Amino acid sequence: MAELLTGQVLSFAGDPFADGIGAARIEPEGAVLIEGGVIRAIGPAARLRADHPQVPVTSHGRNLISAGFIDAHVHYPQTAIIASWGKRLIDWLNLYTFPEEMRFADPAYATEIASRYFDLTLANGTTTVCSYCTIHPASVDAFFDQAQARGLRALAGKTCMDRDTAPEALRDTARSAHDDSARLIAKWHELDRLSYVITPRFSPTSTPEQLEALGALWAANPSCLMQTHLSEQTDEIAWVRSLYPTARDYLDTYERFGLVGPGAVFGHAIWLEDRERAKLLDMDCSLIHCPTSNTFIGSGLFDMGGLKAAGHRIGLATDTGGGSSFSMLRTMAAAYEVGQLKGRALHPAELWWLATQGSAQSLRMDDRIGNIAPGMEADLVVIDLASTPAIEQATRRAEDLWQALFPTIMLGDDRAIAATYVAGRQMPRAQ
Structure with a gap:
């Protein structure tokens, strides 16, 4: 069954060390179409919703959707x-x-x-x-x-x-x-x-x-x-x-x-x-x-x-x-x-x-995992960019996604993980 995930979507078109920071692509109101455990499409949420009107949508709000x-x-x-x-x-x-x-x-x-x-x-x-x-x-x-x-x-x-x-x-x-x-x-x-x-x-x-x-x-x-x-x-x-x-x-x-x-x-x-x-x-x-x-x-x-x-x-x-x-x-x-x-x-x-x-x-697996792109396996993580008061007050002042993301890198823990998907299936959090 297909599913459309919406949120801020982060993907890579290259190696930012070699190709510059522009190799990281951010879709601020984006979506990821997954079906059969595989990513089928990525792009603006409005376009993917219009292209796939029968597909159920899971909204992750302003959270960041990334490869796992x-x-x-x-x-x-x-x-x-x-x-x-x-x-x-x-x-x-x-x-x-x-x-x-x-x-x-x-x-x-x-x-x-x-x-x-x-x-x-x-x-x-x-x-x-x-x-x-x-x-x-x-x-x-x-x-x-x-x-x-x-x-x-x-x-x-x-x-x-x-x-x-x-x-x-x-x-x-x-x-x-x-x-x-x-x-x-x-x-x-x-x-x-x-x-x-x-x-x-x-x-x-x-x-x-x-x-x-x-x-x-x-x-x-x-x-x-x-x-x-x-x-x-x-x-x-x-x-x-x-x-x-x-x-x-x-x-x-x-x-x-x-x-x-x-x-x-x-x-x-x-x-x-x-x-x-x-x-x-x-x-x-x-x-x-x-x-x-x-x-x-x-x-x-x-x-x-x-x-x-x-x-x-x-x-x-x-x-x-x-x-x-x-x-x-x-x-x-x-x-x-x-x-x-x-x-x-x-x-x-x-x-x-x-x-x-x-x-x-x-690990010689970049053709299958590690990025959000059509044909890649749908292993994904959804990041709450305001998971704690300390992180939230820092991200509120951010002028771009990198300023919003960096406090989660430096201060974040498992509370920042809003969802984890394995082969397109959202995993339950162990009790």
């Missing part, structure tokens, strides 16, 4: 440990992450957390996530079961770790990582709106043999993405250097095993060397900015200005639960703050693009 948020790097198993105190990366893993991930040996617990995770993300207007699971295949099954039940477009993979730098209870082997991942690809990849992602956690927890096996798996399944971590903290880089003494740099620990190329998605990428920057650009890899995580665990400041100017493919992510929020609004705010510290204030159009179209591009 896309969170390009998360750890759904860390849902329960979000906002844990006082640790940097390696201690965070050992004290919080690894003990929690051991609990996912229980399929019932994995299902409980996956369900809670999607309730939280949908309440925050996020319609697609790309997640790490745990070493347990059941953790992948739980994630995809819950995503499928909600009709979501979602990506994930079994996290692979076989080196003794990980606890024994969280180790697989080079062979089991390959074979378990291959079985999960056969079971889930491209089923409904689901995609499998080959997932070595990072080179400090994988042996060369495991990275080689996963490189071979990726070569045999090129329609899958490959995700891992890169250059998050300086002590992590020193750790990698001690484990891979012959590698040219951190990236080389992946490159030598066929894990660098189009479809590779690298989280963090803060402390890149010049050779790494050049190789990542040349190989058209994706870099994922995780600003709340980078500040919360003291990692560093991502060079958004320099990397975008060079032409890198970049997405935005919460990095739950090292990141301190499930909200992409809060994540945009943190990206703005990091940009200020790096001397490059990001415009609201650039921030919004990163959370939608930029993340879609980083």
Whole structure:
């Protein structure tokens, strides 16, 4: 059944970093026609109403209608440990992450957390996530079961770790990582709106043999993405250097095993060397900015200005639960703050693009999600631009949409999410 949604409609005709702020298109009295889970038309509300007089209309008033948020790097198993105190990366893993991930040996617990995770993300207007699971295949099954039940477009993979730098209870082997991942690809990849992602956690927890096996798996399944971590903290880089003494740099620990190329998605990428920057650009890899995580665990400041100017493919992510929020609004705010510290204030159009179209591009899905345009999947978020008294008093003074939207970016939370649509269906808010 078709439906016409009316409100202020935000879409993109290009990348505002490269093409200017005018790449963001605003229809102040706009409408989106959806049918069969797909966007069929976008334009002025008066015209679409006249063209489709029999289609029921849902008015969202002066609220903003946008593509749903896309969170390009998360750890759904860390849902329960979000906002844990006082640790940097390696201690965070050992004290919080690894003990929690051991609990996912229980399929019932994995299902409980996956369900809670999607309730939280949908309440925050996020319609697609790309997640790490745990070493347990059941953790992948739980994630995809819950995503499928909600009709979501979602990506994930079994996290692979076989080196003794990980606890024994969280180790697989080079062979089991390959074979378990291959079985999960056969079971889930491209089923409904689901995609499998080959997932070595990072080179400090994988042996060369495991990275080689996963490189071979990726070569045999090129329609899958490959995700891992890169250059998050300086002590992590020193750790990698001690484990891979012959590698040219951190990236080389992946490159030598066929894990660098189009479809590779690298989280963090803060402390890149010049050779790494050049190789990542040349190989058209994706870099994922995780600003709340980078500040919360003291990692560093991502060079958004320099990397975008060079032409890198970049997405935005919460990095739950090292990141301190499930909200992409809060994540945009943190990206703005990091940009200020790096001397490059990001415009609201650039921030919004990163959370939608930029993340879609980083996941090679910008032909399907991340924008409002005919033929795109109807994953949408409706934003209340006056959701709290503090935001309302700021937007009342605004002279254009960007001035009205920026307070919601900086101050907004789940109260700003008036509605979330998944494949054209408005999702109920979990109680």
